[in-house]
Amino acid sequence: MNGVRKILGRLYAFYFLLYFVVLMLILLIPLYCCWLFREPTRTRGFITLGRIWMFLFMPLVGCPIRRRGTEHFQPGQTYVIACNHNSFADILVATSMTPGINKTLAKKSMGSIPIFGPIYRLGAILVDRQDEESRRQSYIKMKTTLDLGIHMLLYPEGTRNRTTEPLKPFYDGAFSLAIDSQVPIVPAILFNTRKIIPAGGFYAEPHKVTFDFLPPIDTKGMTRDDIPALKEKVFNIMRDHYVKGPQ
Known part of the structure; x- marks a missing residue:
């Protein structure tokens, strides 16, 4: 990277x-007011405001979003969305651009950040991954969230993919x-968010983002014995x- 580009x-x-x-x-203030309501109204208010936020933000920082595959979401159906994870920008795009209302799973420490923390907690179920009880409670909360008609938006890679592979295990x-x-x-699948905020250092570049939703995979009748096969199927898809890239 040359000096001018870095600057x-x-x-x-x-x-x-x-x-x-x-x-x-x-x-x-409107975001904080969401805490006055119960679920799912609280999350619906947060997502509505988040969409306004990103509508005003992403295009004006040179990062317009193209969204495809929203027809796969059926009215009245709740989903688990499995999304790839390359950048901090993923959270901004995925949370605001997923149809319907959704929550994600996030690190508990992020919820303690002054001013931003309460906003972060509106859109996330927090977990301390080092604490077994915290992991158990977060799982119960995710199931309850789905029961309320709120999608769970999850990143099965766990953390940002800093490797040269398309996906982490x-x-x-x-x-x-x-x-x-x-x-x-x-x-x-999110394309190009890694180009906006690359891992490491205080650096960013504007880039168009494509967010693709692929056909849902039914889990009715499956048991935990089917987890390895389901995981492999979704990973391969x-x-x-x-690898094909945005078309």
Whole structure:
């Protein structure tokens, strides 16, 4: 990376962060007011405001979003969405652009950040992955969330993919949840978010994002014995679609 590009990338990263924070502060009171309501109204309010936030944010930082495959979401049906994870930008795009209302699973430490933490907790079920009881409670909360008609948006790679492979190996959680709750699982692929915020350093670049939802996979009648096969099937579908690239 040449010096001029590095400088421009850092300036853009500063603009990206500044504009994000400014919009957050403008929407702060309405977002905080979501805590006055019970679920699922609380999450519906958060997602509505989040979509406004991203509608004002992503295009004006040079990152327009193209969304495809929303026809796979049937009215009245709740889903587990399995999405790839390459960048911090994934959360901004996936949470706001997934049809219907959704929650994700996130690190408990993020919920303690001043000002931002309460907003983060609106859209996420928090978990301390080092604590067995916290993991157990988060799983119960995810099942309850699905029962309320709220999709669970999960990243089966666990953390951002910093490798050269299309996907990291998947954990079982998303597939256990889908099978235990007997809801379909929707494979979803984000393209180009890694180009916006690459791993490591204070640097960013504008880029168009494509968010694809693939046909859902039914889990009715499956048991936990089917987790390995389901996980492999979803992994192969997502990997093959990612390798093809946005069409």
